[in-house]
Amino acid sequence: MSDAEEFWNERYAERERIWSGHPNQALVDTVSPLAPGRALDLGCGEGADSIWLAEQGWTVTGVDVSETAIARAQAEAEHRDLPITWVAADLATWVPSEKFDLVSACFLHSPIEFPRTEVLRRAADSIVSGGHLLLVGHAEPPPWSRYAEEAADQAEIHGDDHAGDDEHDDEHDDGHGQGHRHGQHHVFLGPVQELESLDLGEEWEPLTVELRERPATGPEGQQAVLRDSVVLVRRR
Ligand SMILES: C[S@@+](CC[C@H](N)C(=O)[O-])C[C@H]1O[C@@H](n2cnc3c(N)ncnc32)[C@H](O)[C@@H]1O
Numbered sequence: 001m002s003d004a005e006e007f008w009n010e011r012y013a014e015r016e017r018i019w020s021g022h023p024n025q026a027l028v029d030t031v032s033p034l035a036p037g038r039a040l041d042l043g044c045g046e047g048a049d050s051i052w053l054a055e056q057g058w059t060v061t062g063v064d065v066s067e068t069a070i071a072r073a074q075a076e077a078e079h080r081d082l083p084i085t086w087v088a089a090d091l092a093t094w095v096p097s098e099k100f101d102l103v104s105a106c107f108l109h110s111p112i113e114f115p116r117t118e119v120l121r122r123a124a125d126s127i128v129s130g131g132h133l134l135l136v137g138h139a140e141p142p143p144w145s146r147y148a149e150e151a152a153d154q155a156e157i158h159g160d161d162h163a164g165d166d167e168h169d170d171e172h173d174d175g176h177g178q179g180h181r182h183g184q185h186h187v188f189l190g191p192v193q194e195l196e197s198l199d200l201g202e203e204w205e206p207l208t209v210e211l212r213e214r215p216a217t218g219p220e221g222q223q224a225v226l227r228d229s230v231v232l233v234r235r236r
Contacts, residue, residue, distance in 0.1 A: 037101030047073025
């Protein structure tokens with residue numbers, strides 16, 4: 001079992017459900033205007049985004065390193081009678097064997113070592129001409145995150161206002177992730193940095209590169225406005 005598999009299975013075992021079951025709003029806003037085709041959901045977790053995509057008519061493959069998360073996603077999809085392909089695999093080594101019209105990576109953050117840029121570039125390679133790559137992620141950590149302080153240090157080091165920490169908390173998370181094990185591995189990026197880090201080249205047309213704010217509630221009921229990076233690019 002890889003470190004990623006062990007970490008994320010433990011994380012999902014903490015509770016019967018970690019995430020809200022609702023699709024990410026940035027996905028809904030960004031993908032709704034697109035014509036459905038084949039979609040790949042990277043780090044699909046408990047499957048809310050994949051399920052929403054399937055309900056919109058997309059043919060969906062959801063990949064996640066946690067078998068626990070995949071089992072929950074699969075059960076929910078079966079309950080809704082949605083034919084989604086679920087893959088329990090480590091994206092560090094998994095290579096897409098087919099082509100996609102959309103690759104979505106929402107909050108594909110991990111507090112342990114994870115070759116995120118390599119994974120995203122490889123997934124981008126699987127997108128057909130005219131297809132889209134959507135990246136939605138934390139531009140900075142939620143203020144209740146246990147790693148917010150560490151993130152501030154990282155931001156200072158990187159001279160980057162939008163650099164964040166490795167914690168993946170959102171309003172649905174209880175903030176008790178165990179990212180302390182390798183907390184220094186992940187730096188959250190602002191939308192421009194996110195796009196630049198992939199270095200996709202002229203073949204890709206940026207359609208959305210923006211910082212979005214959304215209200216959120218922390219594990220103790222704290223209210224905050226979280227800032228997300230939203231990047232949508234289209235392959236020419
Ligand atoms: C913060 S959660 C986001 C889940 C979901 N996309 C969402 O927006 O709610 C990150 C997800 O990435 C998955 N993940 C982390 N590292 C991974 C890896 N190496 N391979 C595949 N999935 C991974 C985790 O299991 C987890 O489900």
